Amino acid sequence: MTLPGPETLLFAALITAVVLIAIVVVRPSLTATRGGKIFAFVAFFLLPVLCVFAAGSQHIENSKQTTFCISCHVMGPYGRSLYVDDPQYIPAAHFQNHRVPADEACYTCHTDYALYGGIQAKIRGLHHIYVQYLGTPPQPDQIKLYVPYNNRECLHCHLGARSFMSNAIHMAIMDSLKSNEMSCVTSGCHDTIHNIDSLGKVKFWSPAQ
Amino acid sequence: MSASPANSMARNLRIAGTLLLLGLLVTIVSLIWKSPLSFLMFAGIGGLLVLLGVALYLFSLASIASESP
Numbered sequence: 001m002t003l004p005g006p007e008t009l010l011f012a013a014l015i016t017a018v019v020l021i022a023i024v025v026v027r028p029s030l031t032a033t034r035g036g037k038i039f040a041f042v043a044f045f046l047l048p049v050l051c052v053f054a055a056g057s058q059h060i061e062n063s064k065q066t067t068f069c070i071s072c073h074v075m076g077p078y079g080r081s082l083y084v085d086d087p088q089y090i091p092a093a094h095f096q097n098h099r100v101p102a103d104e105a106c107y108t109c110h111t112d113y114a115l116y117g118g119i120q121a122k123i124r125g126l127h128h129i130y131v132q133y134l135g136t137p138p139q140p141d142q143i144k145l146y147v148p149y150n151n152r153e154c155l156h157c158h159l160g161a162r163s164f165m166s167n168a169i170h171m172a173i174m175d176s177l178k179s180n181e182m183s184c185v186t187s188g189c190h191d192t193i194h195n196i197d198s199l200g201k202v203k204f205w206s207p208a209q
Numbered sequence: 210m211s212a213s214p215a216n217s218m219a220r221n222l223r224i225a226g227t228l229l230l231l232g233l234l235v236t237i238v239s240l241i242w243k244s245p246l247s248f249l250m251f252a253g254i255g256g257l258l259v260l261l262g263v264a265l266y267l268f269s270l271a272s273i274a275s276e277s278p
Binding site: 051 | 218219222227230234236240244248252259266267
């Protein structure tokens, strides 16, 4: 027997709250008794507050999904670049080989692995939603990172990994990597990233193959 | 002629309940429809309606308590 997931529990709590509230709305006289007052407090305060916090948390989880990120038209080419059939494309190689969770690929590489990094990522996400629906979205090829890509995000997973640590070049430049003096992705080593300008000239991998 | 405390409470409960029901239904829809717009729908409409409903309920409780001798 498997336990229901958090999303199932949330829906159960939401439906329970709706039913309990509807009972009080239809029969407010129920609250005349002590038991009725406790019933109303649960229905009108405890359950709705719990549901709103849980729903907010679920929305934050949903916003980490790769499908969520690439649902905006402007991010389409970046989503396609995950399927390029060329291991030189760093995001594609990570996505296709599950070096990052495939269903949270964008978030895994583009969040900040620092104190409050997740919150900063969410604030940036809200800004993206604002630009998408209330501002003027840029063309895909005009999208730039807010700050240069921090090696910290790469080292979060790779530091200590056997294949990374056994590479003599990595070990020789480790201090420069840790201090961001030398970038993993723009110093000529792993510099084929999304490269959406060249998507028309490359082969694509299909998971069904 | 002012309404009795019991009638006033019943009216406030109905209004608060309606706000809560609408807010929770919007929240359910926003969770089923997974898109960036659904988050705005939750934060801007669903969550706001629920908070208004809870606030009205607590306000009506406080009003009744202050009217009690």
